[in-house]
Amino acid sequence: MDEKHIKILNDLGFDIRQQDLTNDYWKKRAADALALTTQDRDVYGCIDHTTGEGVRIFDVEGTEYLDVTGGVAVRAFGLRYRPFLDFEDSIIDVINELPGQDFDAIPQTLLGERIASITPGNHKKRVVFTTSGGRAVEGCMKSAMDLSGRRRFVAFRPAFHGRTGYALALTSSNSKHKSGFPQGVDVIRVFYPYCYRCPYGTTEEDCSLECVEALRYALEVEGNDIAATVMEPLCGEGGLIVPPSKAVNGIYDLTKEIGAYFMSDEVQAGMGRTGKWCAIENHDVIPDYISMGKAIGAGYPMGASIGPAPMFTGGSRHSETFSAEPKMSLFSLWLLKHMEDGDFLKKNKENGEYLRKRLGELVDKYEVVGDVRGLGLMVGMEIVKDKKTKEKARKLRDNVVKNAVQKQHLWVLGAGQNVIRLTPSYIITKENIDDAVERLDKAVATEL
DSSP: OOHHHHHHHHHTTOOOOGGGOOHHHHHHHHHHHSOOSSOOTTTOOOBOTTOOBBTEEEBTTOOEEEEOSHHHHTOTTOBSOHHHHHHHHHTTTSOSOOOTTTSOOHHHHHHHHHHHHHSSOSSOEEEEEESSHHHHHHHHHHHHHHHHOOOEEEEEESOOOOSSHHHHHHOOSOGGGTTTSOOSSEEEEEEOOOGGGOTTSOOTTTOOOHHHHHHHHHHHHHOOOEEEEEEOSSBOTTTOBOOOHHHHHHHHHHHHHTTOEEEEEOTTTTTTTTSSSSGGGGGTOOOSEEEEOGGGGTTSSOEEEEEETTSSSSTTSSOOSSOSOHHHHHHHHHHHHHHHHTTHHHHHHHHHHHHHHHHHHHHHHOTTEEEEEEETTEEEEEEBSOTTTOOBOHHHHHHHHHHHHHTSOEEOEEETTTEEEEOOOTTOOHHHHHHHHHHHHHHHHHHO
């Protein structure tokens, strides 16, 4: 951080000095000031908010990292992307906040039309904008309950849909998320289609859709008065699991058979990350509801609930103060156009295939790398004790992530209990991918 930015902080009333710019100092201040949520200060340093570019990120001590988290899938175009900064400068005089669900403004309406046009299906849709992915999930859930008159849902294990209210009731990727909190809605839960660890003992080749039949049995014995089945088309926080399309289609067909809605949670996997605008398109399914978030806001907090018209039975059934304000809507509209102009859906698909190919070399090289899977730029590498037993190597995964960050300077995250998650920004190059895999290779080798 240079003197200019230190002066800004001092002018705001804080006594900040150059010698204070250490990771230990700021991690301690953060720990004293901020409630414990998902930070892991044993692994990650304090990020320098004043520098960085593209997929390069820095901590306050000046250490440079190669970022393959993409801001946990938020930063579609990385840090300080020049075309975005130029657009941001061009709309500096646009009003920031107008209550978008109380009053109309042109940018929000255009964005609603645009989002409806890129999501699957030609049916009449409506859009509700939110400030987070979890709220987008809940908007869809409230609509499904309002329109159907039903109050129960189908969800999966593992799954992640958010940490608040109704969304938390659907979540089941880590007991830490929900232990001690009451269940917001009634949920029938079955295993997510997880071919690497099929709980029914089959492989994808000899699968007879036992997971679909398990859901059918659950509905028979627990009740089929379901408002909606809520499914991630690619299970993210639960371990970057790619379900077979025939299972997704089977679950969709069963959902329709009982007269329920089908909802695709696209918060992490959507917005073109998998090479399709919505990840559910990889399975040739047209959902009734879609929840979006993360990248849709172009780095700002935004989500969207997309559902069948009219979505709610009347006014005031759902609303949120902040909702795709004019400037944020313009950012999102810019992102969508820039992705199309730059053919990023194709690039994400191709770079994702290359990333999986390179990571596949580690499967061949190490007994502890059990599986590599993903779609587009949403890829997971599962760490096991050995390939035969597939026993989860949770501690080893944690050690590899810590080594990758602190020794190899690869900014990376875990997912699930034993998976390493790579969700890089869309501007990543094949050279960046080669670099990332080499650093991850060294981290694995060092920790064995």
